[in-house]
Amino acid sequence: GVWAILWRGPWRFAAAAPMALAFGLWGLTTRPDLLISSDGSLAGLMTPAGRALSAPRGAGFAAESWLQDDGDFTTQPDAATRPGFDGPKTARSFQLGDWRGVVLAGKAAPQAATAACAAFDLVILPASLLPPEPAPQGCVLIDRALLAKTGALSAGVADSTLTLTPARWAQRIWMGPKPVLEVRRFAKP
Numbered sequence: 001g002v003w004a005i006l007w008r009g010p011w012r013f014a015a016a017a018p019m020a021l022a023f024g025l026w027g028l029t030t031r032p033d034l035l036i037s038s039d040g041s042l043a044g045l046m047t048p049a050g051r052a053l054s055a056p057r058g059a060g061f062a063a064e065s066w067l068q069d070d071g072d073f074t075t076q077p078d079a080a081t082r083p084g085f086d087g088p089k090t091a092r093s094f095q096l097g098d099w100r101g102v103v104l105a106g107k108a109a110p111q112a113a114t115a116a117c118a119a120f121d122l123v124i125l126p127a128s129l130l131p132p133e134p135a136p137q138g139c140v141l142i143d144r145a146l147l148a149k150t151g152a153l154s155a156g157v158a159d160s161t162l163t164l165t166p167a168r169w170a171q172r173i174w175m176g177p178k179p180v181l182e183v184r185r186f187a188k189p
Contacts, residue, residue: 031070032154034096037062038167040126040147043103045084045094050074052084054092054103062152096122097157099188117141121189122155122162140164140186162186 004015035044035051042059044051044066051070053063056077063076072079085092090106101122104112109127116123117136128145129136140162142153150166157163164184 032156032165034094034101034155035062035066036124036142036147036153036155038147038152040103040124040142040144041105043085043092043094043101043124044079045096046070047082047084049082049084051079052082052094053079054085054094055089055105056080091116093120096155096162098160099157099162113141113143138189140189160188162188 004012004019007015031046031051033046037043037059039059041055042062043054044063045054046052050072051066053066053076060076063079067074067076067079085094085103087093087102090104090108091112092103092105094101094103099121100119101124102116102120103124104116105126109125110129113123113125113129114136117139121139123136123139123141125141125143128143128148129141142164147153150164152167154165154167155162156165162185164186166183
């Protein structure tokens with residue numbers, strides 16, 4: 001694009017081929033089925049209508065980035081009205097393949113985690129479960145403590161296996177000595 005703008009003469013049209021290739025590759029790239037913000041307060045589920053968001057407010061930078069990367073120029077409140085998430089704002093449920101998930105919110109979210117694990121396969125919690133609380137069994141729990149290590153997560157399901165890919169999948173010079181967590185795969189509970 002810069003070549004086409006700055007170069008003069010007939011050579012400027014040579015930039016058209018790489019630009020067309022870039023747009024073609026961008027269009028062929030598959031976007032993640034589920035995105036989880038780095039603080040756990042927002043999730044974005046890819047649907048036929050576009051990415052549906054779990055909340056109309058909060059984590060605005062993540063929401064805007066996800067929607068723009070999808071090529072979708074709608075606003076966060078509009079994306080939150082798309083079908084994909086159901087239930088009250090404190091427990092937004094969704095379906096990801098054959099996995100049932102829920103995004104918990106509010107002050108009572110940590111106390112609701114155990115009950116949510118009994119009803120759902122994937123529980124997203126925007127708070128950390130403190131040591132007095134036993135870790136719930138029977139689900140994959142994504143809480144603030146895990147997200148502090150991984151950063152934002154993308155998720156997908158293939159053959160009943162949930163794959164979580166962390167944003168911090170490689171060491172970068174500005175990160176310091178933080179641990180880097182690899183892609184994790186979970187069988188359906």
